[in-house]
Amino acid sequence: MHLWQHWSWQIDGWIIAAGVLCAVASSLLGNFLVLRRMSMLGDAITHAILPGLAVAFFISSSRSSVPMFLGAVIVGVLTALFTEWVRRFGHVDEGASMGVVFTSLFALGLVLIVQAADNVDLDAGCVLYGAIELTWLDTVSVAGAEIPRAVLVLGVVTVINALFVTLFFKELKLSSFDPSLATTTGFSAGLLHYLLMVLVAVTAVASFESVGSILVVAMFIVPPATAYMLADRLAPMIWISVFLATVAAVSGHVLAIEVPRWFGYRSTTTAGMMAVAAGALLALAILFSPRHGVLVKFLRRRRLAWKILADDTVALLYRLQERDPEAATDPNTLRGLLLADQFSFRLVLAWLRRRHYIQRHDGQLRLTRPGRHIARQLVRSHRLWEQYLTSFANIDAARVHDKAERLEHFTDRSLRDELDAATEGAEQDPHGSPIPVERSEPGNHSDS
Amino acid sequence: MSSDPAAATLPLSVHDLTVAYDRKPVLWDVGFDVPPGSLVGVVGPNGAGKSTLLQAVMDLLSPASGRIEVFGAPYRKMRHRVGYVPQRESVDWDFPVDALDVVTMGLYRRIGWCLPVRQKHRDLAIEALDRVGIADLARRQISQLSGGQQQRTFLARALVQDADLYLMDEPFAAVDAATERAIIDILREMKNRNKTSVVIHHDLQSVPEYFDYVVLLNMRIVAHGPVAETFTPENLQKTYGGRLTLLDEVAEAMRRRERSL
Numbered sequence: 001m002h003l004w005q006h007w008s009w010q011i012d013g014w015i016i017a018a019g020v021l022c023a024v025a026s027s028l029l030g031n032f033l034v035l036r037r038m039s040m041l042g043d044a045i046t047h048a049i050l051p052g053l054a055v056a057f058f059i060s061s062s063r064s065s066v067p068m069f070l071g072a073v074i075v076g077v078l079t080a081l082f083t084e085w086v087r088r089f090g091h092v093d094e095g096a097s098m099g100v101v102f103t104s105l106f107a108l109g110l111v112l113i114v115q116a117a118d119n120v121d122l123d124a125g126c127v128l129y130g131a132i133e134l135t136w137l138d139t140v141s142v143a144g145a146e147i148p149r150a151v152l153v154l155g156v157v158t159v160i161n162a163l164f165v166t167l168f169f170k171e172l173k174l175s176s177f178d179p180s181l182a183t184t185t186g187f188s189a190g191l192l193h194y195l196l197m198v199l200v201a202v203t204a205v206a207s208f209e210s211v212g213s214i215l216v217v218a219m220f221i222v223p224p225a226t227a228y229m230l231a232d233r234l235a236p237m238i239w240i241s242v243f244l245a246t247v248a249a250v251s252g253h254v255l256a257i258e259v260p261r262w263f264g265y266r267s268t269t270t271a272g273m274m275a276v277a278a279g280a281l282l283a284l285a286i287l288f289s290p291r292h293g294v295l296v297k298f299l300r301r302r303r304l305a306w307k308i309l310a311d312d313t314v315a316l317l318y319r320l321q322e323r324d325p326e327a328a329t330d331p332n333t334l335r336g337l338l339l340a341d342q343f344s345f346r347l348v349l350a351w352l353r354r355r356h357y358i359q360r361h362d363g364q365l366r367l368t369r370p371g372r373h374i375a376r377q378l379v380r381s382h383r384l385w386e387q388y389l390t391s392f393a394n395i396d397a398a399r400v401h402d403k404a405e406r407l408e409h410f411t412d413r414s415l416r417d418e419l420d421a422a423t424e425g426a427e428q429d430p431h432g433s434p435i436p437v438e439r440s441e442p443g444n445h446s447d448s
Numbered sequence: 449m450s451s452d453p454a455a456a457t458l459p460l461s462v463h464d465l466t467v468a469y470d471r472k473p474v475l476w477d478v479g480f481d482v483p484p485g486s487l488v489g490v491v492g493p494n495g496a497g498k499s500t501l502l503q504a505v506m507d508l509l510s511p512a513s514g515r516i517e518v519f520g521a522p523y524r525k526m527r528h529r530v531g532y533v534p535q536r537e538s539v540d541w542d543f544p545v546d547a548l549d550v551v552t553m554g555l556y557r558r559i560g561w562c563l564p565v566r567q568k569h570r571d572l573a574i575e576a577l578d579r580v581g582i583a584d585l586a587r588r589q590i591s592q593l594s595g596g597q598q599q600r601t602f603l604a605r606a607l608v609q610d611a612d613l614y615l616m617d618e619p620f621a622a623v624d625a626a627t628e629r630a631i632i633d634i635l636r637e638m639k640n641r642n643k644t645s646v647v648i649h650h651d652l653q654s655v656p657e658y659f660d661y662v663v664l665l666n667m668r669i670v671a672h673g674p675v676a677e678t679f680t681p682e683n684l685q686k687t688y689g690g691r692l693t694l695l696d697e698v699a700e701a702m703r704r705r706e707r708s709l
Contacts (some may be wrong), residue, residue: 035543168561174553177543184506184532185557185609186524228544232589239543 050109076201
């Protein structure tokens with residue numbers, strides 16, 4: 001296998017560490033950006049801090065981290081402020097005001113960086129895409145160990161973000177869910193908002209060198225958005241987002257090395273592949289999520305359709321035999337009457353036979369005693385509904401059948417009893433057919 | 449005023465309150481007192497400034513002028529004595545929390561910054577959910593609750609706050625009959641414990657049955673007082689008979705003037 005031939009923990013290990021820390025730090029905060037419907041503000045801040053970096057560089061004329069951090073964080077918070085001001089005083093909606101603010105600041109940043117590029121190696125491309133592959137080259141020594149600077153910085157930021165989310169978990173939950181309650185009970189929603197913005201800016205700066213300004217947005221938004229589909233409480237959502245971020249980072253690096261080789265190319269950028277992996281996880285969640293997943297919804301609808309077809313089949317058998325005990329009840333006749341497709345009908349018949357609701361006699365289908373019992377309940381529900389709807393909802397007797405046909409599948413014993421009481425124990429439906437009486441047990445008494 | 453001992457016992461007292469959005473007045477010179485232990489209905493047409501009034505009481509917006517006292521002091525000193533039930537539509541019901549989480553939020557102020565929610569808080573929340581009759585739904589994600597159950601969750605959240613003054617923004621809007629009954633039972637029970645509720649209400653027919661004090665609002669106070677004396681056809685005619693068109697006109701004139709400068 002190619003992968004392990006060129007694998008070096010010294011290089012790949014540190015790249016993965018940087019990727020995981022960056023993804024985890026971002027998605028910790030991203031949960032709240034997604035829940036506050038401020039995903040775009042994360043995007044805006046990560047772009048807008050560019051002039052902050054450039055100005056900090058001009059002033060300090062060094063690439064040392066501290067002025068860079070300060071400059072970026074200040075501009076990051078200003079972005080949030082400007083956006084709010086432009087929205088309020090310019091009378092435009094939040095999206096438009098964000099668009100104005102961050103493109104202007106980003107452009108200003110680009111101009112400044114291009115200006116600066118003559119005398120320094122502050123590279124615009126690097127700011128956009130990052131250089132995670134070079135992580136291992138620039139190390140600092142901590143307690144005798146050589147650690148890449150990016151990993152150290154991202155590690156510290158991850159710890160800060162984790163502390164922030166843990167300590168202010170309940171405050172963040174409240175102010176994201178109901179900002180006015182938060183403010184009126186003394187947890188200033190505005191304060192938490194700007195704290196969050198400061199940390200978003202800090203995380204964005206720290207992630208710049210590794211994944212660049214565009215891809216850090218993916219890490220802010222995509223794992224939390226995926227987790228949102230999979231969890232229905234906040235703490236699990238955060239855990240899932242952290243897990244997904246880790247998976248995306250690790251698989252991103254592995255795939256960046258592997259996938260291009262399948263097509264005969266050299267390995268591609270890890271940061272890009274991390275974002276692609278996160279996107280793929282999101283796509284999987286859309287398909288397979290247990291509650292909102294496309295597949296689950298499809299299966300659920302299919303199962304309901306089959307359940308209804310099974311109901312219709314036994315009810316039809318009941319009616320046919322009620323009218324004429326000798327009526328033809330071979331599968332093909334039934335299928336024609338039910339307008340069912342071949343596959344579904346076979347499946348439903350097999351299920352009904354396995355449950356011993358019907359049996360086959362000389363090519364004819366017959367209801368068994370338990371089958372007859374559930375059929376009688378269905379027909380009773382149907383006719384009670386018809387009676388009820390014609391008496392109380394003023395629905396024409398000719399049209400009432402279709403409505404009752406839908407409702408009968410969702411009517412249980414207690415609802416039938418209520419219907420019975422409401423229709424004053426009617427014995428016939430509006431078409432003159434008898435309403436079967438309620439019986440609790442399928443056995444012991446003779447039918448028909 | 450605040451040296452007056454009677455004023456300190458008034459749950460809510462509003463003086464000369466004017467609120468304007470973008471120079472357009474929403475509340476104009478509003479003033480009224482709410483007697484302790486009363487069940488107050490705030491009634492008025494759409495756009496009369498009813499929600500704005502509650503928001504102003506809770507310092508959620510800054511009024512152009514006027515003064516509001518809660519138990520004789522500014523709101524921020526008395527927030528522990530005020531419970532708020534916002535409009536149901538004001539929050540995102542797809543938020544990943546369950547009913548119990550939402551109710552516990554009413555206890556956050558008492559728990560304090562950075563400290564976690566503990567078992568005794570959850571017990572209190574369950575108790576409140578039980579009082580509104582949905583303790584069995586405590587662990588249900590809030591989007592899975594019906595409209596009435598969501599409203600009850602909000603009510604339970606206000607109950608755990610154990611406040612003396614409750615401000616409710618249309619708790620009866622679009623709820624089923626059983627929930628309406630449950631809410632009014634709780635309101636009466638609170639009244640019996642000498643707690644005050646100020647409730648924005650839309651259904652005029654039920655006002656005499658539900659409330660004992662009424663504030664008729666349409667940008668300004670049309671009338672306020674005990675229901676029997678205040679809730680009269682003439683006052684309702686004045687409340688719903690139309691906006692103060694002259695005030696609108698003068699506001700428009702002010703805007704034009706500003707633009708021409």
